[in-house]
Amino acid sequence: QLSPTFYDTSCPNALSTIKSAVNAAVAQEARMGASLLRLHFHDCFVQGCDASVLLNETSGEQSTAPNAGSLRGFGVIDNIKAQVEAICPQTVSCADILAVAARDSVVALGGPTWTVPLGRRDSNMSFPDQALSDLPPPTDSLQNLMTAFGNKNLDATDLVALSGAHTIGQARCTSFRAHLGESNINSSFAASLRGICPAAQSSSTDGNLAPLDTTTPNTFDNAYYNNLLSQRGLLHSDQELFNNGSTDSIVSNFASNPAAFSSAFTTAMVKMGNLSPLTGTQGQIRLNCWKIN
Numbered sequence: 001q002l003s004p005t006f007y008d009t010s011c012p013n014a015l016s017t018i019k020s021a022v023n024a025a026v027a028q029e030a031r032m033g034a035s036l037l038r039l040h041f042h043d044c045f046v047q048g049c050d051a052s053v054l055l056n057e058t059s060g061e062q063s064t065a066p067n068a069g070s071l072r073g074f075g076v077i078d079n080i081k082a083q084v085e086a087i088c089p090q091t092v093s094c095a096d097i098l099a100v101a102a103r104d105s106v107v108a109l110g111g112p113t114w115t116v117p118l119g120r121r122d123s124n125m126s127f128p129d130q131a132l133s134d135l136p137p138p139t140d141s142l143q144n145l146m147t148a149f150g151n152k153n154l155d156a157t158d159l160v161a162l163s164g165a166h167t168i169g170q171a172r173c174t175s176f177r178a179h180l181g182e183s184n185i186n187s188s189f190a191a192s193l194r195g196i197c198p199a200a201q202s203s204s205t206d207g208n209l210a211p212l213d214t215t216t217p218n219t220f221d222n223a224y225y226n227n228l229l230s231q232r233g234l235l236h237s238d239q240e241l242f243n244n245g246s247t248d249s250i251v252s253n254f255a256s257n258p259a260a261f262s263s264a265f266t267t268a269m270v271k272m273g274n275l276s277p278l279t280g281t282q283g284q285i286r287l288n289c290w291k292i293n
């Protein structure tokens, strides 16, 4: 059972330390807010929110397809962990740092805030097989996305709300190339993206970046949903949420009602943050987030 007051006695300055460090990192590079938010997602969906994603072992989660060459922000987390260790030795878990940093990142980019339940502990191992099976690829159909989220007890509203995280951050050409040739993408939007992401696979263009939200890439707002209404979703999986299916009405609601999006997003983030945490004496409090003690 997690609690927002978990560190109030054991490390009263933990949350302010994390917030200052996140604000500094996002001020230096806005995209870092997106990268930190994504780290928490990729942590929680794989064996729960246990910081397993941070372990940099050979053939671990970081080397799997959803993560390799794509996840970033590890240095920022290591820096936060060092600062928190300096004030409260072996007290604050890396999994909690990820959860708080995700919230602070959203706030730093203009999004809503929420109270983060705390008390997660860190795993003793990495789970590469689960990373492959549980993190949905951007080629997924709506049906498969709903199943992947349903497996985590997240419903269609949670799926659409959490996908709103794509209102910030960037994707590589290799993640959206195939979607540019599909029928449900705005043709001038697709044409402009073809400039940096030509149809032919090539190591010289695979890593080229485009913003997930073409309108306001560094602001956490509801523009993502308005983009979907005009067929300007960057990923196949984004446009699946508004493609004449059962989630169209949720997208429309979030597009016209920013408060409804904020409320659904913060609710869903707490639900995602509650996925199978290690508590009590389970797992450990790592000294360094990138390796087990």
Ligand code: HEM
Pocket (backbone or CB within 6 Å): 031, 033, 034, 035, 036, 037, 038, 041, 069, 070, 071, 072, 136, 137, 138, 139, 140, 145, 159, 162, 163, 165, 166, 168, 169, 170, 171, 172, 173, 174, 175, 212, 235, 237
């Ligand atoms: C619904 C299923 C989802 C799929 C298929 C998906 C897929 C992807 C892909 C393919 C990228 C680009 C990776 C790259 O090319 O390097 C990406 C980026 C991102 N995703 Fe998702 N994602 C999903 C849900 C989520 C959720 C639930 C969150 C957080 C709550 C999230 C947050 C982000 C962020 C912030 C970025 C940009 C990261 C950066 O710029 O460093 N995504 N996602």
